[in-house]
Amino acid sequence: MTDQLEYGCDVVVVGGGAAGLSGALVLARARRSVVVVDAGEPRNAPADGVHGLLARDGMPPAELLERGRGEVRSYGGQLVADAVTGVDRDGPGFVVALAGGGSVRARRLLVTTGLVDKLPDVPGLRERWGRDVLHCPYCHGWEVRDRPIGVLASGPMSVHQALLFRQWSADVTFFTHTRPDLTDEQWEQFAARGIAVVDGEVTGLEIVDDRLEGVRLADGTLIRRTALVVAARMVARADAVAGLGLRAVEHPSGAGEHVPTDAAGRTDVPGVWAAGNVTDPSAQVGAAAAAGALAAAQINADLMAEETRDAVAAYRVPFSAVAEARVAGLVAADRGHGL
Ligand SMILES: Cc1cc2nc3c(=O)[nH]c(=O)nc-3n(C[C@H](O)[C@H](O)[C@H](O)COP(=O)(O)OP(=O)(O)OC[C@H]3O[C@@H](n4cnc5c(N)ncnc54)[C@H](O)[C@@H]3O)c2cc1C
Numbered sequence: 001m002t003d004q005l006e007y008g009c010d011v012v013v014v015g016g017g018a019a020g021l022s023g024a025l026v027l028a029r030a031r032r033s034v035v036v037v038d039a040g041e042p043r044n045a046p047a048d049g050v051h052g053l054l055a056r057d058g059m060p061p062a063e064l065l066e067r068g069r070g071e072v073r074s075y076g077g078q079l080v081a082d083a084v085t086g087v088d089r090d091g092p093g094f095v096v097a098l099a100g101g102g103s104v105r106a107r108r109l110l111v112t113t114g115l116v117d118k119l120p121d122v123p124g125l126r127e128r129w130g131r132d133v134l135h136c137p138y139c140h141g142w143e144v145r146d147r148p149i150g151v152l153a154s155g156p157m158s159v160h161q162a163l164l165f166r167q168w169s170a171d172v173t174f175f176t177h178t179r180p181d182l183t184d185e186q187w188e189q190f191a192a193r194g195i196a197v198v199d200g201e202v203t204g205l206e207i208v209d210d211r212l213e214g215v216r217l218a219d220g221t222l223i224r225r226t227a228l229v230v231a232a233r234m235v236a237r238a239d240a241v242a243g244l245g246l247r248a249v250e251h252p253s254g255a256g257e258h259v260p261t262d263a264a265g266r267t268d269v270p271g272v273w274a275a276g277n278v279t280d281p282s283a284q285v286g287a288a289a290a291a292g293a294l295a296a297a298q299i300n301a302d303l304m305a306e307e308t309r310d311a312v313a314a315y316r317v318p319f320s321a322v323a324e325a326r327v328a329g330l331v332a333a334d335r336g337h338g339l
Helices: 018-029 061-074 158-165 184-193 239-244 285-315 319-336
Strands: 008-014 034-038 078-081 084-090 093-098 103-111 115-118 149-152 172-175 196-198 202-208 211-217 222-224 227-229 233-236 256-258 272-274
Touching (some): 008 084, 008 093, 008 285, 018 061, 018 285, 034 061, 061 078, 103 239, 115 256, 158 184, 158 227, 184 196, 272 285
Parallel strands (some): 008 034, 008 103, 103 272, 149 172, 172 196
Antiparallel strands (some): 084 093, 093 103, 211 222
């Protein structure tokens, strides 16, 4: 496997989730040679279904990606199950190093490595993540509608999350946890929307028969809740491309770190595009896939522009050579006329 990968291609896609596979599909259909390197840890792996995705609503995340890989392969795209450990410049292109050994050369890079959800430091949250510990109302709101929902104050978006989840349930409780600093305006909003506020640090979850039954406070009180919303800190996975100078910076929302790009996915590093959660932490599967497709089209246009420049340069005979050729032609012609 390692030796077979010592070759070049038009584009290496780093990360084979919704954004990466969608980009690879567009590139492969554009008759570009494309290699997708994927470590196989999509962000929504703990969830049982992808919700809110038109025509695929509720499909298990693994099945969606398997279908995507099949589509990429059907157009000649190559998929490598491995992790990218680093990327270096190689003239105008790149050398992409793999954890399993070997490397792939590429003219352009599409970075779609997603993000890591850093959960608040409360025991038990990770085990229930994506099941009854949730973050996104558009992913899970329908599934927990009309249920007793808790919202843990754990980030700058927590108040916003509580107000949003109120759309799905009239029984929402906000746990101030370690952030008991609601403003007067927020108190008023919660009161007006009928959102209860519970003070005190949350120290654990009550799980019965593999289901969330309640939220435990430091003083031992148990507040019955069957879903708990948390604000994970969303941190872009950008280590693999740090060698190119591409770094994650604080996202303007304060919700985490992302790799900045322009609207079409172009990063500050020439030849490198990024799409999906690595640059847009709020992108759901549909938005991540769309961003991957858009970036892929931009990459194809960029390659086309380079190829056109090269072709024109090769097509043009330097002026001096043209002049010499003309003179030689005239001399030959004159001789032919016996002058
Ligand atoms: C619990 C949960 C439930 C969700 N439910 C929904 C839902 O119902 N509907 C919805 O639309 N959205 C949902 N989302 C959001 C969804 O997960 C994202 O929109 C989506 O995963 C973004 O796709 P992506 O391709 O940007 O990143 P990812 O899907 O995370 O894919 C990134 C891929 O890159 C790989 N990778 C990372 N680093 C490297 C490296 N160095 N080398 C090689 N590969 C690498 C990873 O292993 C991964 O496979 C949910 C999120 C969570 C956390």
